[in-house]
Amino acid sequence: MAKRNPVAQIKKDLVELVIERLKASSNELKISVGSKDYTKKELITSVQNQDAVGRQVVRAQQKFLQDMASGKIY
Amino acid sequence: MDKTILITRPNHDLPTKYLYFWCQPVIKTARKSKLKLIDLSKKKANYKNFLKSVGQSNFVFFNGHGSKTMITGFDNEPLIEADNNENLLKDKLIYGRSCQAGAVLGKSLVKAKALVFIGYKQDFFLCYSRSKIKKPLKDKLAGLFLQPSNLIPQTIIKGQTSSQSYQNSQGAMKKNLSFMLSSKATKTQKDAAPYLWSNINCQVLIGDNKAKL
Numbered sequence: 001m002a003k004r005n006p007v008a009q010i011k012k013d014l015v016e017l018v019i020e021r022l023k024a025s026s027n028e029l030k031i032s033v034g035s036k037d038y039t040k041k042e043l044i045t046s047v048q049n050q051d052a053v054g055r056q057v058v059r060a061q062q063k064f065l066q067d068m069a070s071g072k073i074y
Numbered sequence: 075m076d077k078t079i080l081i082t083r084p085n086h087d088l089p090t091k092y093l094y095f096w097c098q099p100v101i102k103t104a105r106k107s108k109l110k111l112i113d114l115s116k117k118k119a120n121y122k123n124f125l126k127s128v129g130q131s132n133f134v135f136f137n138g139h140g141s142k143t144m145i146t147g148f149d150n151e152p153l154i155e156a157d158n159n160e161n162l163l164k165d166k167l168i169y170g171r172s173c174q175a176g177a178v179l180g181k182s183l184v185k186a187k188a189l190v191f192i193g194y195k196q197d198f199f200l201c202y203s204r205s206k207i208k209k210p211l212k213d214k215l216a217g218l219f220l221q222p223s224n225l226i227p228q229t230i231i232k233g234q235t236s237s238q239s240y241q242n243s244q245g246a247m248k249k250n251l252s253f254m255l256s257s258k259a260t261k262t263q264k265d266a267a268p269y270l271w272s273n274i275n276c277q278v279l280i281g282d283n284k285a286k287l
Contacts, residue, residue, distance in 0.1 A: 025261075064267065
């Protein structure tokens with residue numbers, strides 16, 4: 001039986017969490033990052049593909065959630 | 075001698091179109107002041123015009139796409155680039171409203187004797203409402219991102235220090251973030267909160283925090 005890599009699993013869980021958060025987000029939201037703008041659907045694809053923008057979005061969401069949990073934002 | 079502010083604001087795609095329109099409150103502030111204003115808007119935001127105008131400018135406010143090493147103008151033509159023409163901005167105050175330039179270009183400019191560079195060391199997120207893209211100035215969601223960003227040039231134009239402009243912008247972004255996390259915000263505004271938090275954390279001031287016009 002293959003050993004589970006905990007770091008890879010956390011990363012996978014994080015990506016899935018971000019995808020679910022994006023799916024639940026408003027259809028009205030459009031985001032410009034880098035030199036392009038993205039609809040919700042396009043962002044989900046970027047996160048699924050883990051391209052440069054997708055990784056940016058995951059980092060932004062991760063930092064937000066961590067800082068909310070630690071009380072850094074309030 | 076009157077001081078001069080140079081603004082570059084191309085409008086060749088949706089993000090730059092938003093920046094183009096949202097510069098208007100800054101231009102209004104500049105026109106009320108004693109400053110001379112050079113407005114390189116739309117196609118005029120090209121390297122040839124930038125080169126003609128930058129020498130006489132004291133404060134340069136860039137709007138446009140960027141990378142770690144450059145800021146661009148209309149159709150993404152490079153205007154200022156590390157290891158190339160940083161000397162053009164010697165002795166000037168600079169605000170770069172573009173992605174990532176704070177990571178390398180900003181430091182390079184200050185090393186080449188620019189007074190101060192305020193910008194972003196990662197990508198600048200801009201969120202907007204799909205239903206408002208034909209009327210950018212009516213887009214309240216974009217305003218939550220761009221009004222605090224405008225405070226940087228507006229504070230400098232009013233004669234305050236680079237540090238004060240940075241503090242004003244940070245304070246306004248945090249105030250907007252609190253609103254976006256409150257029950258008064260729409261769902262769209264709440265969903266955009268992580269991206270404003272990212273902008274707050276990646277905004278940087280490099281150089282003399284007492285610099286002013």
